[in-house]
Amino acid sequence: MTYQSFDDAAQQGHHATRLADLRNRMRQEGLDAFIIPRADAHQGEYVAEADARLAWLTGFTGSAGFAIVTQRQAGVFIDGRYRVQVKDQVDLAHFTPVPWPETRPSHWLREALPAGGRIGFDPWLHSRKEIEAMDSGLEGSGLGLIATEENLVDAIWPDRPAPPVGRARAHDIELAGETSADKRARLAAELKRDGHAAAFLSLPDSISWLLNIRGSDLPKNPVVQGFAVLADDGHVTLFSDPAKFDDDLRRFLGNDVSILHPEGLTPALLDLPGPVRIDPATAPEAAFRLLEQASTHIAPAPDPAILPKSRKNSAELRGMREAHLADGVAMVRLLSWLDQQPAGSLTEIDVVRKLEAFRSEAGIYDISFDTICGAGPNGAIVHYRVTQATNRRIGDGEMLLIDSGGQYPNGTTDITRSLPMGAPPPEAVAPYTAVLRGMISLSRARFPVGVSGGHLDALARQYLWHHGQDYDHGTGHGVGAALCVHEGPIRISRTSDLPLQTGMILSNEPGYYREGSFGIRIENLVVVTEVEAEAGRRMLGFETLTLCPIDTRCVDLSAMARDEIDWLNGYHQRVREALTPHLDDSTCDWLDQATRPLGI
Template sequence: MFQTFHSTARPDQGPPRLAALRAALAGAGLDGFIVPRADVHQGEYVSPHDERLAWLTGFTGSAGFAVVLPAIAGVFVDGRYRTQVKVQVDLAHFTPVDWPEVKPADWLREMLPAGGKVGFDPWLHTAREIEDLRAGLEGTAIEICETTNFVDSIWPDQPAPPLGPVRVHPLEVAGESAADKRARLGAELTRAGHAAAVLTLPDSIAWLLNIRGTDIPRNPVVHAFAILEAGGHVTLFIAGGKLSDDVRAHLGPDITLRPPEALEPALRTLTGPVRVDRATAPLAVSRILKDAGVAVAWGQDPCILPKARKNPAEIEGMAKAHLRDGAAMVEFLAWFDRAAKGDGLTEVAAVHALEGFRRATNALEDISFETICGSGPNGAIMHYRVTEDSDRPISAGEVVVIDSGGQYLDGTTDITRTVSVGPVDPEVRACFTRVLQGMIGISRLRWPRGVAGAHLDSVARYNLWLAGQDFDHGTGHGVGAYLCVHEGPQRLSRVSDVPLEPGMILSNEPGYYREGAFGIRIENLVVVEEAAPLPGGDAHRKMLSFRTLTFAPIDLRLVDAAVLSAGERNWLNAYHAEVRDRIGPRLSDAAKTWLEEATRAI
């Protein structure tokens, strides 16, 4: 299996490791140190070599950081992880901090009122992050200073950096050659007056060069750095052992290959202005350039928006992947309904089965993230990862949140369904129906060009808000095409000011969570398209809309149909009819029979 179930959190190891870190800091004359989740590439997911936050604290979530001071060690986590962190860290030694509500600068002001020196590794923090922190500390005696990495210095058995092999991403699914991408982006640099751009995000480099890698489980990316010149030439800084002869031939003569340690000397020899992304590049990159007298031009990574705007081949591939994945999901849901009627079904068993149905497609490259299968109170842990220690029987009267996805050569999937095991409490059905109304609301939206995710997010929450309820995660994230399941910059979130554009693919996943009781989430992926004009609409007003890519039934046993409006009911019935039409022919006879009942009109 791709997924394993051993527990990686070691709360018992936190106190001695924390003591060792504090001793190292005291020896260096420091009062504190910042330990981020991020690696040098600022990706959401990191290799075992870079699991510094988890190694120190026990917290394994995909976002967060720790600030270690002599008397307190704060673990900053957002709303997705506030339940999880309480069971993964030793609360006698680590203090969870609600972030971003509590800013690290405000916390430091309170915890270091007399001032002090707090260190950070400039390769693990972006320029914007440190600028914001320093701005928040203006007027205090607290100094934020660049240092070596003190976690690495006390980690005796730190794993080596990953050396996964690189593969060529076929042109028929990429939809554009690497040479054309380089020329297109190089011309954009020329128009902006930039001589070059430094690329540090693994998915940007993979997309630009039409390569995929195996350095990070679940995300087919390559750990490397690159310098893209205005003329389209690229210098790729990568461990040579990752590259086969076929990959070297694919990269061709216009890609200069250098080892990773050659990056810093190469930066010092550039002629500016050199574009650096303040939000994604390590602070060390701009510091090296400035120290060498190279002009830095702050600007967005030139790959980010072109990568987000999927071309027709990528959209077609994603659609095919979702039909294949949808059939595997329906086979699983039919199996789950049968298995849940007996005894012995557990969360781990369900995850095993779901991966088995995806593997049966003979097209699965990997899962796109660790499957979340949370029954009963575990469903309230938004990013719950089942282990041998946490595994529990799935019992009658519960709802189960199943959030999963697959990596296929032609696309990346991400789907969540919440299913019932027998009759459930009416309050659970009421909450589920509100969540469903939010998902339908996003699915039916039309909006004018220029509107960002922040403007749409509240649509998914409207019915929950009317009931005094909400959820502590964004409504949707961007998704890559056989790349990262979480892709920026597009989001459906109250903090996202990025206008949505045709070709962008996002998740649509409202939810509701009651700690200690149950969780609910429903998720489809959608692609932004030009909306067809409507009779009576403004002819001059160009509108956009979402087209749903995900096809799998929504559990009608949890829907209070009387609460739905006519438009909502019509949407659900039409969606289920499309699920039958698109997925039915791909199923076994037993699953097809189950699907007919699961998608009946209401």
Template sequence: MFQSFDADADPSRGAQRVAMLRAELSRRGLDGFIIPRADEHQGEYVAPSSERLKWLTGFGGSAGLAIVLKHCAAIFVDGRYTLQVRDQVDTEVFEPRHLIEDGWDKWLEEHLWAGARLGYDPMLHTMAGARRLEQIARTTGAEIVATEDNPLDRVWADRPAPPLGRVRIHPESLSGRSAAAKLADIRAALARSRADATVLTQPDAIAWLFNIRGGDLPHTPVPLAFAVVPLSDRPTLLIDSRKLTDETRAHVEAIADIAEPHEMDAVLATIARHGASVRLDPQTTARRIADRLTTAGARIIEAEDPCLILKATKTEAEIAGARAAHLRDGVAMCRFLAWFDREAPGGRLDEIAAATELERFRMQTGQLEEISFDTIAGAGPNGAIVHYRVTTASNRRIEPDSLFLIDSGGQYVDGTTDITRTLAVGTPSADMRRHFTLVLKGHIAIATARFPEGTTGAQLDTLARYPLWQAGLDFDHGTGHGVGSFLSVHEGPQRIAKAGHAVLKPGMIISNEPGYYRTGQYGIRIENLELVREPEQVPGGERRLLSFETLTLAPIDRRLVDCSLMTPAEIAWLDAYHARVATTIGPLLEGKDRDWLIAATRPLARA
């Protein structure tokens, strides 16, 4: 499913839908309900059948939560969506609040009352999240009620059916390891934590483990499934069998049993017998799963999903695939940038036209499976909306003497890409060039960083922000997220962020995307993907240090660079990067596109 530009849910329906939900809650004896943007797997991306928050509120972002009480309601979003939420939600019905700064838990403590009965769906809340609710209950004297089914589903009359995407085998030549070898690693992790089994709930982890891919989620090639991996017996994959072909069934059954999702309780009861110890990740496992295991007699060991680090640390085959995917994607991106520079000055382009054309260039590679997320194509003030998604209603013309931000990516069988470029249309202002250059300085600081083993993303995050901080500026999102291998474009646990506590390891792929956003005027972001290299001895140094290899291959707009703000080393980095792009991509372009690339990658010293 490629990008759709249809308008999001109509916010004017919010009042009607909230009234319907309140009536259903009253019928159940509940005084309120929590609606997270989540499904049973607690991942970032959800199928249309699980877009409950969007249906109720109109908000179409990838992270958020709403709370509906008898006489008030609020929606909580992070800094990426503070502008978007006010455009998409009826603020007479839902009070917009900041997810981090305000906190939904603080809001509940202020608005709940002793004896109130607040409902939640325990399949849509993690173990850790449910504990926060229980703490609020103790503080307020309210009762937190886990519902057997979701009351919102009862009033969502036209709710889509759950997806049935076809499951396919992901070949070992691309994954670099057999599913049997990966299972052995998971069992070794279970043995180290003295666990008898684990329950896996994250679709990308399950796809990685069994060397399969699927089509249940937009832009993310995974099947919605659960898996139970015992220390000694065969694992069980819980998946709707209608998604399996004879070939994929045989592939899975060579190493695991297959069960239907509705058999989950029976499978959990089986592994819980005799007081087994079951390892669960409290940040990703639904509370209902933990409760079912405990009821069946299991002892819960809380620990990180054992697939996370293994999946994030790419094999040599996956690294080779990432390089190949970025070369292919770089050609498409450079063709688009050349096209954009020819067409945009005429004033006839709009956001949808640009996003559609970029998707067409990627499709012309002949190897695009999907785009990796809905393209963010923000003209002028729309670029200041961090995760803006263009629709037919919001589509804006790309005007002269403005900035255009385009953040996009592709899913190829050998790798996942994600790139952002900010482009000048006409003559940029002095402020545009200054802000762009400050962002670029932070980007270069990450790209050139050397750091010891054991370094976390939080320790590097300051490097990207320092030039902006010195100018009294900042950006309200992380500097970088992990990226999967023909999996989710947002992968954990690695990230560069103020709260990025995972250690960066060789083989991880992570984005480098500092930004700056001037509300109502323009947005700036520069994003490349980086591969964490093996540690190398620094000449003249005493220890081996990690560094990054830049995977993304596309010019950074030189017209927006203020050389007076750049150090000689920073200018040298940009010139070297552009020389590499020209050398690598140039031979794969023809005619006007190749001429454009030569001009776009000229050294700054010759500008």
């Protein structure tokens, strides 16, 4: 695998013209504003080139955000992860970064438009929940939301790429742990119990999990893009380009799975008997409108696959452990190699290329997301993505942050390590130690059944808070099993109220970012397990899946408790014992030094 440059330099100068074209189209349609989301019709984090409307119009390439364009303003709404990145990517003479969610789009629109203003949106690109929240925020303003027949960005995009038609493949039962027929029967029984005739599925990872298939429509995410209807008898109608499915895969899917072209979705929804279960948080507003047009009884409820998918079975967990073993070997090879390079001899792209080469040798299909490799001040950009234009030579004494992962046939990985290149910068020692202590605290957590990620989030932040510090991203996200590296609905964040359950896999990744100087993040993946406890109380905890040393050169041992040091030493012993049989002698010697016990 070779490094892919996402440098947008060739697009410089075009965004102002595109903005002017969009405003002209808005005038033709009688609209005073138009909303351009980052998401596609499936609300995915990664989008195909054909759906990268926000990046095409503004230049901003982050994984979350949206723009609202009026005749006088063009706001690019970004959360705390992208406050630095957006200023580097958009033309600030034409686009204005807007802090979100601090600034609600409805409030921004109230100030930007006069009463009677018409706000256009593509109903395929927004969920019902999102549109209802916008409607509520605009109540009493005299402003109205207008669903457009055509996406206005598409209308001015002359060379818009075609939708992807990536080959789909079977996901073997040895890895899935349950047949698609059994999954469909289990979910269909739930529909019957609730009196629902069918469920509408719009999330590609839910569909791919349910049918035990994987795809290549999107980079980094092995999903098959499409929509599906699950009937209460277990039959699935999949709306996805038939060219993706060869004869062997059609036989694998069997007669209870029908494949229709996406153009068949609209007439199918208009003819679908109800009640239809549909998720207001994930399904497009357009699907709701079609069902309402047909006077079909709608049953708003979560995607029926989303929670079962998050609870990995024994086969999926076995595959994830095997994938993390392979990934640990690749990571240790990289870290050992880094320590052998002369100071100042490497660039960020050099490191990305080398890591992807090691992962290719370990057997990945693809990386699981764009590798984040930020040296010095670039490490302070939370979701930094190196390009030819931003590529930085890694200086002696700088911090280097590497956040990366792989898509293996049997599992998905995501790991972050931060390390000094040469002598540790003194100003990084205290926050590094605080981040590490928070990661250890969450790793060791024991909690009763019913506790959510929102209850646990503070464990990872507490030592940073002691110093008046924090970070502007969640502490943990769900992770799929040979699926999307960011998987809903579970997470560890202040706003999460979903109870954690056994088999759920999450990241554990506190961080600290000093703009213009350095970034620190330490991330392992963990799985929720049941743990021994006193009689009368069921308790859960975490098993760490990631196998890779945590750099100790920035650790202030005097600030750590004895039990924290013991946890780190125990983790390093486990890493050493697991990886040593798979490494050459030189890398084993490096690993022995990197995992030597501390404080003894």
